[in-house]
Amino acid sequence: VMLDTAGRLTIDEEMMKEAENIKAFAKPTETLLVADAMTGQDAVNTAKTFDDRVGLTGIMLTRVDGDARGGAAMSMKAVTGKPVKLIGVGEKWTEIEVFHPARIAGRILGMGDVVSLVERAAETVDRAEAADMARKFKKGQMDFNDLLKQIQQMKKMGGMSSLIKMMPGLSAMSGKLEAAGMSDSLVKRQEAIIFSMTVKEREKPDLLNASRKKRIAAGSGTTVQEINTLAKQLKQMQTMMKRMRKMGKGEMMGMMKQMMGGNMDELALMAESMDAEALAADMSQTDPRTDKGSLPGLGGTPSALPGLGGKAEKNRDNKK
Structure with missing residues (x-):
């Protein structure tokens, strides 16, 4: 109470x-x-x-x-x-x-907060959907339905603005990214585009020709150019997933370090979470308190307040 x-x-x-x-x-x-x-x-x-x-x-x-x-x-x-x-x-x-003092300090200094980001994902991702998504990622088979799930998942985790602040290398640039159009309003427009598609168009992105794009643009209140951008984004995600499938964890960490210049410990954690097979296995482990999937050692955040359920969480940030 x-x-x-x-x-x-x-x-x-x-x-x-x-x-x-x-x-x-x-x-x-x-x-x-x-x-x-x-x-x-x-x-x-x-x-x-x-x-x-x-x-x-x-x-x-x-x-x-x-x-x-x-x-x-x-x-x-x-x-x-x-x-x-x-x-x-x-x-x-x-x-x-x-x-968590160390995590908040990281956000303030523009260093991001990968641990909280992964925890938030573990608390909100449905384990069955995560396993299904991991299988599709492994094959590089993504359609607009999968992209819609990703958008809705991002909204559950606090939206694009919140997630950008937790990403190493991107948190310090959050203002510039929003000015460039990478904001929650962009996500809403992308969601509207997918909602305006037919079932077949979502499942088979290659069906989108000029007339279909005009119809979708009119129905979603967007432009054909925005639809082209979203379709290109989906193609890039498919290509990236196929590349990541062939990469080892060491190569993946090297790629992320080059892109974001993050802390190696945090990048190792992110690489683990982005491994398709590991993600499917991790998310299948249920946290008994929430019935949600959980990453090993990064379960649903327990309460730090006695009398409100759960025991005080030990500060994992001090572990080496």
């Missing part, structure tokens, strides 16, 4: 007494201060007052997916001595994450 007190931008005596009374009555296991990452240094006074009056056990930062650097988190931690336990990276309940 979670109790949410009324929000406030400034310290209000009447509302502070209300929070004190709620804590005295409910005797909660955890008392978290939920603060906006964009608030800035004003949050320091709020955190200190709440800690003095109510007694905090931790802090949760929201809107971490925005442009704020989260400097308020360090200030609140220094003033209260209480740890940041959770962060909000979206507006949905599923977009609350356990706070």
Whole structure:
């Protein structure tokens, strides 16, 4: 059970007494201060007052997916001595994450966060679909139905903007990529294009001739040029999957290092997750808490809060 007190931008005596009374009555296991990452240094006074009056056990930062650097988190931690336990990276309940200092520092510095990216994939990917997709990837047989599943999967994981910030080498360029058109709005338009296709057109991309493309463009509110771009993207993905099928893990890591200049440990993890056969096997292992597929050692993120189910997660970032 979670109790949410009324929000406030400034310290209000009447509302502070209300929070004190709620804590005295409910005797909660955890008392978290939920603060906006964009608030800035004003949050320091709020955190200190709440800690003095109510007694905090931790802090949760929201809107971490925005442009704020989260400097308020360090200030609140220094003033209260209480740890940041959770962060909000979206507006949905599923977009609350356990706070990992090293991973967040990587995002802020533009180094990405591959571990969280793989964990997020493990929590949202359906194991049966993943195994089927892995088999198609291995053969290089992708159609628009598969591309649609990839788009919808990306949306479940937080959208293109969120994922770009987690990719080594791309996170620092997120602003430029969005300016170049690589944004969530592009994904929505691509989704609309595929929805406007017939069943046969999705299954057999080669059927798309000039008249079909005009019809799809009219139905999706897009242009023929955008349809050509999407078809070309599908072709490139088919070619890439065929190439990756012939590559060993060492070659794959070398290719990714050249493309993104990432950390070798993180690239090794990414290479493991991109291995088609390994992905199918990994996703078939079910996490008993979520009934979702799980990557070995990177299962569904357990709660870091006693009393809310699950045990505190050990910081894997310190492992070498």
